[in-house]
Structure formats: C-alpha cells, structure tokens
Amino acid sequence: MKFTIEIAQDNDEWDSYKEINPKLFEEILEEVLKNYPNFSKVQNIELSILLTNDKRIKKLNQEFRNENSATNVLSFPDLDIDFSQILEFKPDLDYIYLGDIAFAFETISEEVKKKNIPFLNHFKHLLVHSTIHLLGYDHMNDTEAEIMQDIEVKILKKLSIPSPYL
Numbered sequence: 001m002k003f004t005i006e007i008a009q010d011n012d013e014w015d016s017y018k019e020i021n022p023k024l025f026e027e028i029l030e031e032v033l034k035n036y037p038n039f040s041k042v043q044n045i046e047l048s049i050l051l052t053n054d055k056r057i058k059k060l061n062q063e064f065r066n067e068n069s070a071t072n073v074l075s076f077p078d079l080d081i082d083f084s085q086i087l088e089f090k091p092d093l094d095y096i097y098l099g100d101i102a103f104a105f106e107t108i109s110e111e112v113k114k115k116n117i118p119f120l121n122h123f124k125h126l127l128v129h130s131t132i133h134l135l136g137y138d139h140m141n142d143t144e145a146e147i148m149q150d151i152e153v154k155i156l157k158k159l160s161i162p163s164p165y166l
C-alpha cells in the first residue's frame with residue numbers, strides 16, 4: 001500500500017512543527033487503516049491536507065456545514081461509506097482518494113493550552129478523528145460518538161497517546 005499525501009499550507013505558524021509532514025500522515029493513516037482489512041490491498045491511497053488558520057477554516061465551515069465559527073478540524077470525505085458496513089465496503093484496489101482534511105492552527109493551539117496537553121498529541125488525535133470521518137463515521141448522536149471514540153482511543157493507545165476522553 002502506497003500513500004500519496006498532498007499538503008497545502010497557508011499559515012506560517014505550522015512551520016514550528018516540522019514533525020507534521022507526509023511521514024506523520026502516512027504513519028497515522030496506516031495505523032487507522034489497519035483496522036479495515038479491505039483497504040490493505042489498495043495500491044495507492046491519496047489524502048489532501050490543508051494546514052490553515054481560524055479565518056480560513058471558519059469560511060470552510062460556513063460554506064460546507066453552515067456553521068459560522070472556526071473549528072479545529074474539518075473532514076471532507078470523497079468516498080460514500082456507511083460506517084456500519086465499513087468491513088463489507090469493496091474499495092477500488094488500484095486507487096482511492098479518501099478526501100480532504102483541514103486543520104486550524106489557532107483553535108488547536110487554544111485547545112492544547114486549555115487541556116494542558118502536547119500539541120503533537122492533540123494534532124495526532126485530530127488526525128485520527130478526521131481520518132475516521134473520511135471512512136464514514138460520525139458523531140451525530142451518542143451511540144455514533146461512543147463508537148467513534150472507542151476506535152480513536154484504541155488507535156491512540158497504539159501511538160502511546162492517552163485517551164482524550166478521560
């Protein structure tokens with residue numbers, strides 16, 4: 001399995017975190033996809049990343065979700081997957097475009113300060129969270145949220161990151 005990670009950056013504050021690079025995205029993507037064997041034979045999986053600021057993510061949130069506020073991360077899936085049937089999903093074995101993920105530096109920085117946690121741990125959590133969204137999961141009700149959180153905690157544990165839900 002090969003990953004193609006396209007990263008666009010329009011905010012210089014991200015330069016402080018050299019660890020946020022294609023290799024990190026590949027590692028997290030691989031860790032998430034290990035849970036879904038039907039993706040293991042896909043030859044090339046592509047993902048687009050936008051490292052941006054609150055102003056831009058607020059515009060995206062307004063345009064695509066009709067929410068007039070900044071948020072930490074937005075996911076835009078390309079695949080139409082029902083998470084309850086993810087294990088039965090038959091991906092194209094040559095190429096899959098998972099979708100787009102946008103991260104807002106200021107919001108993430110504020111959350112890190114409030115929670116007193118390492119920036120990279122929080123970023124990795126948001127990357128796991130947003131990747132799971134690309135696979136059809138959501139948290140529109142308590143049951144869906146619990147399913148998503150359980151998956152996230154399991155993956156984060158493998159990355160030696162404590163549960164953000166304690």
